[in-house]
Amino acid sequence: MTKIRAAITGIQGYVPPYILTNQELEKMVDTTDEWILTRTGIRERHILKGEGLGTSDMGAEAVKGLLAKTGTAPEEIGMLICATVTPDMIFPATANIISDKAGIKNAFSFDLNAACSGLLYAIVTASKFVETGSFKKVIVVGGDKMSSITDYTSRDTCVLFGDGAGAILLEPTTEEFGIMDSILMSDGSGMPYLHMKAGGSVKPPSHDTVNAREHYIYQDGQAVFKFAVTRMADVSVEIMEKNNLKSEDISWLVPHQANMRIIDATARRMGVEKDKVMVNIERYGNTTGATIPLCLWEWENRLKKGDNIILAAFGGGFTWGAIWIKWAYDS
Numbered sequence: 001m002t003k004i005r006a007a008i009t010g011i012q013g014y015v016p017p018y019i020l021t022n023q024e025l026e027k028m029v030d031t032t033d034e035w036i037l038t039r040t041g042i043r044e045r046h047i048l049k050g051e052g053l054g055t056s057d058m059g060a061e062a063v064k065g066l067l068a069k070t071g072t073a074p075e076e077i078g079m080l081i082c083a084t085v086t087p088d089m090i091f092p093a094t095a096n097i098i099s100d101k102a103g104i105k106n107a108f109s110f111d112l113n114a115a116c117s118g119l120l121y122a123i124v125t126a127s128k129f130v131e132t133g134s135f136k137k138v139i140v141v142g143g144d145k146m147s148s149i150t151d152y153t154s155r156d157t158c159v160l161f162g163d164g165a166g167a168i169l170l171e172p173t174t175e176e177f178g179i180m181d182s183i184l185m186s187d188g189s190g191m192p193y194l195h196m197k198a199g200g201s202v203k204p205p206s207h208d209t210v211n212a213r214e215h216y217i218y219q220d221g222q223a224v225f226k227f228a229v230t231r232m233a234d235v236s237v238e239i240m241e242k243n244n245l246k247s248e249d250i251s252w253l254v255p256h257q258a259n260m261r262i263i264d265a266t267a268r269r270m271g272v273e274k275d276k277v278m279v280n281i282e283r284y285g286n287t288t289g290a291t292i293p294l295c296l297w298e299w300e301n302r303l304k305k306g307d308n309i310i311l312a313a314f315g316g317g318f319t320w321g322a323i324w325i326k327w328a329y330d331s
């Protein structure tokens with residue numbers, strides 16, 4: 001029987017217009033452009049401003065753009081997954097709200113939370129529904145309004161994050177293209193190092209939790225850095241070795257954009273030259289679920305059918321993973 005694979009057949013990104021620069025942050029907290037740039041690689045990030053706007057608004061923009069550019073009618077979509085840590089609300093799922101805003105009426109949709117690895121988890125999950133023949137057109141959205149959980153009085157975290165969303169269309173193919181292999185991992189013992197202290201069932205919101213500023217990202221940066229730098233590189237090398245891919249076989253590395261030093265270390269371990277690594281952290285910061293689709297979107301015009309692409313991520317949970325893709329189309 002011919003094997004069906006899931007192939008990416010379209011990609012679209014969205015970032016809100018407001019740009020928060022390092023210079024502006026210098027006026028808000030005790031930091032410098034030089035510190036932020038050398039320690040993280042970030043110069044600016046986009047922030048979603050406006051009352052009543054959330055992750056679904058950015059996700060819906062990306063999805064509407066994706067449908068238009070691929071000539072897909074909303075009714076054709078069978079499933080939509082949204083990878084996010086900043087849902088519009090605890091329930092219903094942001095994926096449902098995105099589907100509604102984008103006119104998608106024939107799909108089942110749900111959210112998936114794997115923090116910065118969410119997009120990888122969502123692609124792998126979605127690909128199984130395509131490979132089994134359940135659906136012909138599936139959309140994966142990675143989107144986060146990180147500004148909604150960022151404490152702009154804390155220099156440790158407020159310089160790191162930005163807002164944005166990306167949408168990916170997956171369709172079946174019988175050719176040797178698409179999602180070829182993946183390795184996904186998680187380790188819940190990493191929870192103390194990166195989490196939000198209140199707002200969930202363990203510590204529901206109260207005046208005390210608000211006063212203690214517990215509804216923001218908490219990160220032990222150094223501890224997370226140590227895990228991220230080894231796990232992201234290890235898993236990227238592992239997927240290469242598992243599939244007999246040599247450094248020279250890799251057309252592009254698409255790393256999660258959390259810190260330029262983590263990206264460089266991963267590329268070095270893989271033996272991939274800098275000009276084959278997609279990096280836009282300078283302009284967007286860490287947009288969590290959106291970093292990888294925003295890269296693919298910006299580089300789409302340079303991708304060629306048959307390119308070997310490695311997606312790699314590490315994030316809260318801890319979660320981490322890598323996907324090997326054979327790109328399915330010339331732009």
Ligand code: UT7
Nearest residue numbers: 031032035039116155156159221222224225228258259315
């Ligand atoms: O995407 C999810 C996964 N997350 C990650 O992968 C993030 C991993 N961690 C990191 O990227 C880095 O740890 C950070 C960028 C968060 C921090 O960089 P670092 O080189 O690990 O700095 P540090 O936390 O060790 O802090 C070094 C110094 C400290 O001062 P002292 O104690 O040496 O006097 C901090 O207080 O830098 C200070 N510092 C700052 N200074 C100016 C921390 N944040 C700032 C800041 N501006 N924004």
